[in-house]
Amino acid sequence: MTPDKTSAPVSAKGERPANHPNVMNGQIGVLLVNLGTPDATDYWSMRRYLKEFLSDRRVIETPRVIWWFILNLIILTIRPGRSGKKYETIWDHERNESPLKTITRHQAEKLEHKIADGVLGQGSDKIRVDWAMRYGNPSISSKIKHLQEQGCDRLLIVPLYPQYAAATSATVCDKTFEALTSMRWQPSVRIAPPYYDAPVYIEALAQSVRSHLAELDFEPEVILASFHGIPQSYFDKGDPYYCHCAKTTRLLAKALQLPPDRLLMTFQSRFGPAKWLEPATEPVLQDLARRGIHKVAVLTPGFSADCLETIEEIGVEARETFLEAGGTHYTRIACLNDGSEGMDVLLAIVERETRGWLES
Numbered sequence: 394m395t396p397d398k399t400s401a402p403v404s405a406k407g408e409r410p411a412n413h414p415n416v417m418n419g420q421i422g423v424l425l426v427n428l429g430t431p432d433a434t435d436y437w438s439m440r441r442y443l444k445e446f447l448s449d450r451r452v453i454e455t456p457r458v459i460w461w462f463i464l465n466l467i468i469l470t471i472r473p474g475r476s477g478k479k480y481e482t483i484w485d486h487e488r489n490e491s492p493l494k495t496i497t498r499h500q501a502e503k504l505e506h507k508i509a510d511g512v513l514g515q516g517s518d519k520i521r522v523d524w525a526m527r528y529g530n531p532s533i534s535s536k537i538k539h540l541q542e543q544g545c546d547r548l549l550i551v552p553l554y555p556q557y558a559a560a561t562s563a564t565v566c567d568k569t570f571e572a573l574t575s576m577r578w579q580p581s582v583r584i585a586p587p588y589y590d591a592p593v594y595i596e597a598l599a600q601s602v603r604s605h606l607a608e609l610d611f612e613p614e615v616i617l618a619s620f621h622g623i624p625q626s627y628f629d630k631g632d633p634y635y636c637h638c639a640k641t642t643r644l645l646a647k648a649l650q651l652p653p654d655r656l657l658m659t660f661q662s663r664f665g666p667a668k669w670l671e672p673a674t675e676p677v678l679q680d681l682a683r684r685g686i687h688k689v690a691v692l693t694p695g696f697s698a699d700c701l702e703t704i705e706e707i708g709v710e711a712r713e714t715f716l717e718a719g720g721t722h723y724t725r726i727a728c729l730n731d732g733s734e735g736m737d738v739l740l741a742i743v744e745r746e747t748r749g750w751l752e753s
Contacts, residue, residue: 422545429528430491439473451564496698499731516751534572548580553697556637557587589637597734599648613690620695622660682718692726
């Protein structure tokens with residue numbers, strides 16, 4: 394086929410042919426991706442968000458015909474209202490957004506500022522940083538297109554999940570490559586691997602624990618590392634998530650010089666009747682209180698930013714469970730968020746994964 398003027402090659406002198414489109418290139422895009430957030434707390438906003446989330450086959454592996462009836466006739470009728478009330482308790486009405494959206498935006502902005510200061514050395518000025526949500530807005534596809542419009546022909550996707558799970562990290566990849574199917578000129582793409590055992594991440598967690606405990610007027614007898622759960626069947630099929638969580642917990646205990654009975658691994662956010670990973674966070678808290686453990690601290694190492702599951706579920710619901718069972722002192726340790734330790738982790742990931750691209 395005879396090429397038209399817009400597809401003609403650049404001349405030996407580097408001159409573009411007449412009518413050639415103005416194409417920007419040579420930049421590196423870094424896209425931070427977190428789970429997602431509804432646009433508002435009303436019924437229909439919650440319903441849209443939950444439908445997108447719970448329709449993902451990576452998240453729910455129940456046969457589609459059965460799940461369609463459960464989702465549309467039961468869950469999406471009842472749960473939007475209940476979830477909306479919970480989101481309302483943590484919603485930032487001034488910004489009209491959830492904490493997860495605010496924090497993820499701040500992470501991207503601070504990361505871009507750090508890189509712009511030249512901390513990655515030569516080539517730092519070529520990096521553009523943005524952020525997206527797997528479910529809800531801003532979407533992955535819209536941000537990939539935006540980065541390409543800025544001249545990014547190389548793209549690093551950073552799923553903000555320290556531990557890999559098909560229901561989190563893999564579905565980010567799915568959506569990324571789905572977006573690429575609609576693009577004629579695709580950027581080169583890298584996906585940052587999980588960082589559950591990265592020394593910079595473990596030390597950041599350890600420092601966050603030390604700093605938080607130093608401000609308390611009591612010393613926790615036990616610390617819980619509460620991770621988001623997944624169905625046991627997902628692990629049985631080969632998902633490495635449990636193993637990643639266990640290694641994070643072991644390395645964190647070593648960094649804090651805590652014996653195994655002082656730092657316990659638990660799992661939260663169970664959904665549906667199927668068996669999930671155990672031990673579950675709230676039953677463990679109840680058991681600790683009944684055994685005479687009255688002072689506990691809980692951190693959530695599987696979350697890179699505070700959200701409904703950390704602020705409301707761990708900060709409110711789990712606290713009530715422990716105190717009602719006989720506990721006297723309870724504290725929630727915040728996620729790394731956009732604090733200095735958390736930003737050091739993200740910067741280290743970008744530095745490692747863009748190596749080669751920057752050098753070229």
